[in-house]
Amino acid sequence: MNHQLFTRWGKNLDTDKPLQEYPRPQMVRDSYLNLNGYWEYAINFEKKAPVKYDGKILVPFSPEAFLSGVHRQTRPDEYLHYKTQFTLPEGFLRKRVLLHFGAVDQICEVFLNGSPVGSHEGGYLPFCFDITEYLAKGANELTLTVRDYSDTSYLSRGKQKLGRGGMWYTAQSGIWQTVWMESVPECYIERVKLDPDYDNGSIGIKVFSTGRRGRDVRIRILDGDCEAVSACMAADKKKDIKIKDFKSWSPETPHLYHMEITMGEDCVRTYFAMRKFSVGRDEKGILRFMLNNKPYFHNGLLDQGYWPDGLYTAPTDQALRYDIVKMKELGFNMIRKHIKVEPARWYYHCDQIGMLVWQDMVNGGSDYHMNFICFMPNFWMPFGRLVKDNKYRAFARREKAGRAQYYRELKAAIAHLYNVPSIAAWVPFNEGWGQFDAAEAAARVRKLDALRLIDEASGWFDQGGGDMYSIHNYWRRLKVKPKKDRVVALTEYGGYSQRIEGHSFCSEVYGYRIYQTKQELTKGYRELLETDIIKGISKGLCGTVYTQVSDVEEEVNGLLTYDRDLVKVEEETVKKLNQKIYEEFERCTHTGQ
Structure with missing residues (x-):
């Protein structure tokens, strides 16, 4: 019931x-x-x-x-x-x-x-x-x-x-x-494309307009209430504008610059951040995620974006913001938005609050063969590294029209979210759900956006592309080692479950390990992080995604209950564990420590 x-x-x-x-x-x-x-x-x-x-x-x-x-x-x-x-x-x-x-x-x-x-x-x-x-x-x-x-x-x-x-x-x-x-107006600003160039201290701006091309555009960049720089440019042509002594954006210091763009009778306001996502080697030669040219550990959670009373739609803007704020308070610095595109305000909150985002593309395809795409690679991990994803029938991607639709939405989603400062990574596919030609998809993503990271095929059915050696691990002890050409990331793990009467959608329970009390769940969570995550950092682990932010229906593996009334783990314990992760990463990425 x-x-x-x-x-x-x-x-x-x-x-x-x-x-x-x-x-x-x-x-x-x-x-x-x-x-x-x-x-x-x-x-x-x-x-x-x-x-x-x-x-x-x-x-x-x-x-x-x-x-x-x-x-x-x-x-x-x-x-x-x-x-x-x-x-x-x-x-x-x-x-x-x-x-x-x-x-x-x-x-x-x-x-x-x-x-x-x-x-x-x-x-x-x-x-x-x-x-x-x-x-x-x-x-x-x-x-x-x-x-x-x-x-x-x-x-x-x-x-x-x-x-x-x-x-x-x-x-x-x-x-x-x-x-x-x-x-x-008759001629108006259709959209704006912003490209922060961290190394050169500039922001690339292209204003797309309707009507006659090349119309005069006036730019004002504001740092708080003060004008940082102003410039003139032509619409439909890119211009790079220097930001003197710019302030960096990061989860710790989420500094945003605001911008006013005027073209004729039209005026819009936007914002941007000076930040850089890349991969590079730490002082010990291990490939790591980089933020603003420094090694940075992506410590995140999976977020489904479901609400018990609104389903896909958060009841209010305060509710939409709540999950981000609470996860930040617990010490996390990243959310993987799982196969859903949120309203634009959700990303705005991440930009303001200082929360990295890994953005999944939404899965499609016909009826999934779960034994093939889920159970076999989950229980025998080498399977997912051996199979080529051009077997369209096996991956429920027989329809040519469906594959074409995926590519259209991939392009449109990246264009829609391109200016969001907090988006650090694109995830074209997850666990083989409607996956096909992932290497080609990753190449297309790179062409559309060369400034962000790519998790080509999150979990398994790895085709060797993207920036991450991506692991989903729910059933066994984690074993990692550095890779030569890709960063090692545990892109799903945990899923520890506890059903709380009065705060659960139904009596059924779905999860990977079941606990009965807050104390037991917290103990299991602590042991998992101390045994697998913290010890894995010295072996090359650079990012993690815990499953998940909140319960959803019978999947009761959230840190929050589905109604967002309760935090199911001991908050201080989670904060201390997250701090240990950052301290261990700092120790492991510097030769003097």
Whole structure:
């Protein structure tokens, strides 16, 4: 039997105005109209918009989420319909109006006042439409038709599964991020690409614009309230601007520079950080992760990004920020965002707080052969190092269209998140889930972004590419040794479990080692870190990802309960262990120690 859990933020949710914060902090305009709130919805078998709707749904929560007010699973053969009305506030309209969707799972068509505006495929990335020509004076009617195949097609789906259980979670559908509008001039700034050059002390800027190329652009870079530098440049051309005596960004000192960009009548605000991710040899000749040209241990956790009351959608911005803050307080410096792309504000919080991010690409593919892609390499580790991933049938990647869709989303995800300072690594594939041609995927990632690290195939089915010799280890004592050309990283481990009555989704328990009390769980966690992690650093271990931040449904292996009410381990013990990790890494990477 499943139990509906609530977070404290969900219990106190303002249903009249949910998630009102500006959704795109990496490129801010003053123009902003939030459309979150109660919409009409219907679920049926007809693609055509219904005459009568079923009731109200609280956007941006998926119908499967309790906070939506619907709490009903959509099926692959059903259509999910949305309808709302809006009127543009006085003074809002400039020349053009852009309608933005943070994410809609999985395929949607958008209509305004009965006219088709556009469509989108893929449930994890933002998209927008210019709706200027479709607007009416006064009230406007916005409708969507959505279909979600979940795990019955090759499209990306992450951990969603219609038959949830174990490591697979409740499937969700439809709008799950903020819907909003902005008004812009006829010629406006479309996007900005920022390339910090740490070694040369400069920031590379390229402003992409609509309309005539090469328009004049004015740049102001601010350090706090003080102007650090100003410059003029041409749109659609890159310019490098020197930052004198710049301040570095790191988890310990997360310093951000702010930037104002003006082009004609348009003005946007963004931010950046001066930091460098690389690999290099320590004083003892062992290959290590480097941050700002110094050896740096990535000490992280796996983060699924699920909420008991909102599923993919955190109830509030405070909830979204909470997990990051709590993990930082416990002494971690990295989060691996597991096969999900979060709202842009999540990355903004990581940038501000000082939390490294390893970003997974979202897995797709048809029905997985779990014996092949999971159980065999997990229990016999050499298996995953021997198999080539061009066996498309075995890896559930027979459909050419599905492979093409993956590459489109790979490119789009990197473009979307490119300016996020805290993202240290890209992870194209995880444990063979929908994996194919990983070496080619890693090469494409490198071409799209040469400034970050790559974990080509996290866990197993290693094809020899990327920057990491990536290990998943849940069942045995860890044995590592330095590699000649790649950094050794334990990219998943632990998964120690404890179910706490009143804070658990169901009575079933899924995990790798079961404990009954906080003291027992803490003792097991301490022994694991002292035996495997701390001792492994001298042998070349450079990064770790503990499973995981929070419980999710029956997978009760989080440091936090699913409702985020309890920390399941003794906090001071975890802090001291993390400090020991950093001290041991410092000792092992310097010849004089």
